[in-house]
Amino acid sequence: MTVTVRFAPSPTGHIHIGNARTALFNWLFALKNKGRFIQRFDDTDIGRSKQEYADGILYDLHWLGIFPDAVDYQSRRFDTYDAAVERLKASGRLYPCYETAEELELKRKVQLSRRLPPVYGREALKLTEAEKADLEGEGRQPHWRFLLPNFRTDPFETERTEIHWNDVVRGEETVDLGSLSDPVLVRADGTYLYTLPSVADDIDMGVSHVIRGDDHVTNTGVQIALFQALGAEPPAFGHHNLLTTTSGEGLSKRTGALSISGLRESGIEPMAIASLAVLIGTSENVSAVRTMEELAENFDPASTSKSASKFDPAELGVLNRVLLHAMPFEEAQTRLLAFGVDGERAEPFWLAVRGNLDTLADAQKWWRIVNESPEQGEQLSDEDRDFVGEAFDLLPEEPWDGSTWKTWTGQVREKTGRKGKALFMPLRLALTGLHSGPELADLLPLLGREGTLARRP
Missing domain, CATH: 1.10.10.350 (Arc Repressor Mutant, subunit A)
Incomplete structure (x- = not known):
């Protein structure tokens, strides 16, 4: 079996170092196992998804050293999801519900007030065809829920139903489907939520390993059930810890915090980002790794801590300097042309100044000092x-x-x-x-x- 992984962000903003961590975990896993890496865009939210963001994400990945074997867009695959919906309806695993958001919120509050878990009670399963017709006659359109296999014969008598998997990162994991609400897969307006397209695509694209953030652990139990309901063998799952800011806040594409494009513009080297994004929060010491191949060689997802890792941008500066100070001229030569560094003196110049650079762009200042005049600094006594x-x-x-x-x-x-x-x-x-x-x-x-x-x- 060929190892096949995927990175599937929503193109609704610029990816940040936390997103890059997921992409890199998948890329290194594929490299180490001689597998395939699929870049898939979760762009079913037509209103918020933009091609410019998708293009920017691809650019950021290429700059980091990630080169997908295939690129696809979920917005072009609705036929696949429609077919999956029909299969689930035919098997009785997808059922229509007519409650409004306000009605559902009221039920939730009532359950909480009674100290009951706010789990959907499957009331819609009790509706007759005539009642459904009446509701639709009132203008209501149904949303569709996936009937979780957390009962024996009567869906109103749920029981503890454990889903187990050996997580690539976290080891043995268990989710109890009996404690969860039937998830909505299709909204009332006919659009899809994340779960169904993701599973249908993973089946269709032969994804063997799903490696993602640990905020998806609970989702995995539902998705394994959905794979099985569609007659497919679930892939292996792995959930890495998330990166936060030094104050403990999560990273967000919408705020642009620590975006890859922003770090690139500030002069941070791609391998400084890759080294920190992969090694932070693992049993490995965070150090500057020169190549992606070196990083892949020692990559072990199971060495990742289960707790969130605080990310300090200052560490990037340290790694950046280490990489630049050891960078051979052959690696820097083409990039130095952008700063006017060329000719027979370019190599001895680089070897002379690289040990004093914070970013590659700093070389431009020293080239000017060498070729034109000193900086206008402190005057001599x-x-x-x-x-x-x-x-x-x-x-x-x-x-x-x-x-x-x-x-x-x-x-x-x-x-x-x-x-x-x-x-x-x-x-x-x-x-x-x-x-x-x-x-x-x-x-x-x-x-x-x-x-x-x-x-x-």
Whole structure:
């Protein structure tokens, strides 16, 4: 059997790092098992779903390094869902209900006031055909509920009915169908809720493993029953813990909190996001992993904690710096072109500055400093200005290499008696305009003797 997974967001906004966690869990599971990854859009809510969001989600996934084997849209598959509905109606597993939202809410409040669980009592099953006709004559259209198999012969005598599965992430799980209301699968206006299209698609697309957030654990019991009612073997299920903000709030596509597009625009590397999104809340230490293949090699969904994980965006900055500081020129070369970094000096420049970057875009500042002029920062004191002028008189002749800085400062120290910070800081300010930055031993050959003399105060 080919392992087949799917990622099925609603295209109603930009995906955030919590959504990316689900996508990455599925992608890594497929990679590790040489399986297939299906990108499926739950866009049956025509009013809120937008193609621009679907396109944005695909772009975000590609940028992260996730490349689906197939892409599909639920809005194009209504024939499949209609056929599933007819099968359920024919088997007596889908029945019409005519209560309004207000009537259902009133029943719920009455049950709660009596300290009873607010479970739907299946009153609609008692309606005769004449009563249904009368209700429809009043203008009511039915919504359709799935009759859960939580009874023996009489649907009004429910009993504990356990659904068990070995969760890919959480281990042994159990849901009692006897404690649940029959779920609505089709609204009164004929539109579908999430459950039926999801199950019908998983059957039709041969999905073998459903890996998603643990807010769906209870849904799984219902969905397993629905798979069986449609004559299909349920897939394996896995439910990972959710990410929250540091204050414990959930992430939302609608608010745009920590969206992948926003993190990308702020200069965060895709593997920094992937490393944190996958490793946080697991038994593995959160570290910067360079490639998706490396991440997949050690990926074990069962190592995930059952409790929610608080996500601190500051951790992304740490991982980002680790990745950039170790990034080979070949990996950065094409991207550096966007910042004007090109030519025969591009590689030595990158090797000189990468250890001081927070984001790749920071390289542009250092390229400008090397090729144009120092930053307009703190001014030298008169004493330091005189010292730098004296030091510039001692500049060695070319050719220059990585040892030139040591040779030069050694001569300056011998001539002026300055050492340590008193020697190095005025030279750094004169050459770069900044108090900190890449090793001047690496920058000096890039500046060259002529470029260095041009910075003489």
